[in-house]
Amino acid sequence: MEKRSQALLSLAKAKLSRRIAFWIFISIVVIEAIILVPSYFRREQELLEQVENVSAIQARFFLKSAISMATEQELISLAKSVKQETNVVGWAVLNEKNQVIAQKGEQSIVGVNDLRGQDVIRMLDDRGDRYDVAWNGKALGSNYILVIRHNISFIESELVAYVWRIIGLVAIISLFVTASTLVVLGTIVILPILKLREDLDLVADSISCDSQEMAVLRFHSMLASRTDELGDVMTAFSQMYARIVKEIAERKMAEATIQKEKDTSEQLLLNILPCAIADRLKRGETVIADGFNDVTVLFADIVNFTELSATISPVKLVCLLNEIFSAFDNLAEKYSLEKIKTIGDAYMVVGGLPLYRPDHAEAIANMALDMQRVINKFAGELGKSFDIRIGISTGPVVAGVIGIKKFIYDLWGDTVNVASRMESHGQAGSIHVSASTHDILQHKYQFIDRGEIMIKGKGKMQTYFLSDRLTT
Numbered sequence: 001m002e003k004r005s006q007a008l009l010s011l012a013k014a015k016l017s018r019r020i021a022f023w024i025f026i027s028i029v030v031i032e033a034i035i036l037v038p039s040y041f042r043r044e045q046e047l048l049e050q051v052e053n054v055s056a057i058q059a060r061f062f063l064k065s066a067i068s069m070a071t072e073q074e075l076i077s078l079a080k081s082v083k084q085e086t087n088v089v090g091w092a093v094l095n096e097k098n099q100v101i102a103q104k105g106e107q108s109i110v111g112v113n114d115l116r117g118q119d120v121i122r123m124l125d126d127r128g129d130r131y132d133v134a135w136n137g138k139a140l141g142s143n144y145i146l147v148i149r150h151n152i153s154f155i156e157s158e159l160v161a162y163v164w165r166i167i168g169l170v171a172i173i174s175l176f177v178t179a180s181t182l183v184v185l186g187t188i189v190i191l192p193i194l195k196l197r198e199d200l201d202l203v204a205d206s207i208s209c210d211s212q213e214m215a216v217l218r219f220h221s222m223l224a225s226r227t228d229e230l231g232d233v234m235t236a237f238s239q240m241y242a243r244i245v246k247e248i249a250e251r252k253m254a255e256a257t258i259q260k261e262k263d264t265s266e267q268l269l270l271n272i273l274p275c276a277i278a279d280r281l282k283r284g285e286t287v288i289a290d291g292f293n294d295v296t297v298l299f300a301d302i303v304n305f306t307e308l309s310a311t312i313s314p315v316k317l318v319c320l321l322n323e324i325f326s327a328f329d330n331l332a333e334k335y336s337l338e339k340i341k342t343i344g345d346a347y348m349v350v351g352g353l354p355l356y357r358p359d360h361a362e363a364i365a366n367m368a369l370d371m372q373r374v375i376n377k378f379a380g381e382l383g384k385s386f387d388i389r390i391g392i393s394t395g396p397v398v399a400g401v402i403g404i405k406k407f408i409y410d411l412w413g414d415t416v417n418v419a420s421r422m423e424s425h426g427q428a429g430s431i432h433v434s435a436s437t438h439d440i441l442q443h444k445y446q447f448i449d450r451g452e453i454m455i456k457g458k459g460k461m462q463t464y465f466l467s468d469r470l471t472t
């Protein structure tokens with residue numbers, strides 16, 4: 001019941017039903033008006049005929065009787081004896097010469113000349129409420145003409161009442177036809193269209209929200225199956241929706257695959273480049289070469305690794321190297337340092353770029369000490385003797401990306417060369433640092449002075465071994 005009244009309410013609210021109702025109503029009114037105008041004049045004619053018919057009986061009687069009248073006096077007394085109807089307001093008897101033989105009441109406007117041989121003529125006067133009818137006695141054998149003037153003012157009110165009756169009828173018919181058409185049209189067409197619109201809104205909402213329930217949407221418009229054109233529209237709509245759902249699902253899958261691949265390539269890019277540098281390359285920068293005044297570079301090389309490779313299988317060796325370097329990677333992440341690369345069994349890491357940090361030397365020193373611990377742990381677990389040689393130096397470098405294939409973010413400059421030399425001229429199990437690094441860290445770490453040594457390509461250099469943190 002509530003559903004039905006809701007349906008009726010939405011039907012009444014629908015613009016489509018209001019438009020249809022308006023045009024049906026107007027059409028019926030126009031048709032009825034076209035019919036009403038001639039029927040108005042017919043009705044007027046009928047009423048006039050009624051008035052005339054009553055007088056006609058009297059007129060025939062008078063004119064027939066007038067044939068036997070010998071004198072005008074007899075004729076006048078005959079005329080006076082004729083019973084007058086209520087609508088008659090005047091009469092006159094004329095002879096063929098248009099002379100008035102007898103007359104009573106209002107004077108009519110009809111004369112003998114108006115007859116022009118006709119048996120009866122009728123005339124409405126200008127006021128519209130007087131109606132003259134003249135009968136020619138010739139047809140009945142008489143030489144007289146009888147003219148009767150009628151008061152027809154009652155016809156006007158009759159016609160007004162008639163028009164109102166018709167208008168009322170037209171209104172009732174129009175309302176009934178409009179309402180019944182609307183109910184039929186509403187049930188067959190408008191309500192299904194409204195439901196279809198609701199379904200379209202539902203689809204639009206679920207598509208714009210990318211809702212999960214898209215595939216399980218139930219359409220109101222599809223609840224009743226139909227075989228007409230509207231049914232075809234609904235079926236087409238439902239098929240179109242199924243296609244959209246399928247295509248969206250396929251698009252999502254494709255997007256997910258693309259995203260996964262993008263994430264993978266992003267991850268790969270971040271594995272070889274610092275995040276800030278990867279961003280700059282993605283933004284379209286082609287040449288990246290930045291100078292940094294103050295960074296600390298570390299080289300580490302596993303000592304005896306070549307000898308170790310002769311004692312274990314190549315696969316095991318690579319697995320071991322992977323475990324060691326993965327542990328170093330974790331340390332680099334722990335100390336927020338930038339791993340540059342591995343070169344064979346060597347590992348290179350830098351502190352203080354691409355984003356500057358003032359404690360770069362300290363962070364590298366901590367990492368170096370931890371690297372030693374990691375290596376000792378691996379050696380202990382394996383029961384093999386291998387160690388690590390670490391070289392560190394601090395100073396300016398140039399960092400950038402070179403090449404277009406297999407490119408890497410790398411460092412160049414004297415600081416890098418010296419750090420490499422510190423490693424190659426160091427000792428197994430030691431952290432060999434240049435004076436520049438020592439000068440920064442001397443108050444926080446323990447150092448062993450190595451004195452001046454000859455460094456390839458540099459000559460004599462004062463160097464140190466970093467042994468531990470200073471305990472406070």
Ligand SMILES: Nc1ncnc2c1ncn2[C@@H]1O[C@H](COP(=O)(O)OP(=O)(O)OP(=O)(O)O)[C@@H](O)[C@H]1O
Pocket residue numbers: 343348410411412413416417418420421457
């Ligand atoms: N970006 C870098 N990555 C790895 N190693 C580097 C890098 N820059 C310099 N080195 C290393 O530092 C060391 C010192 O370099 P330098 O240019 O002073 O000497 P060199 O002329 O290359 O000498 P050599 O090749 O005989 O060692 C070299 O062993 C070099 O391989």
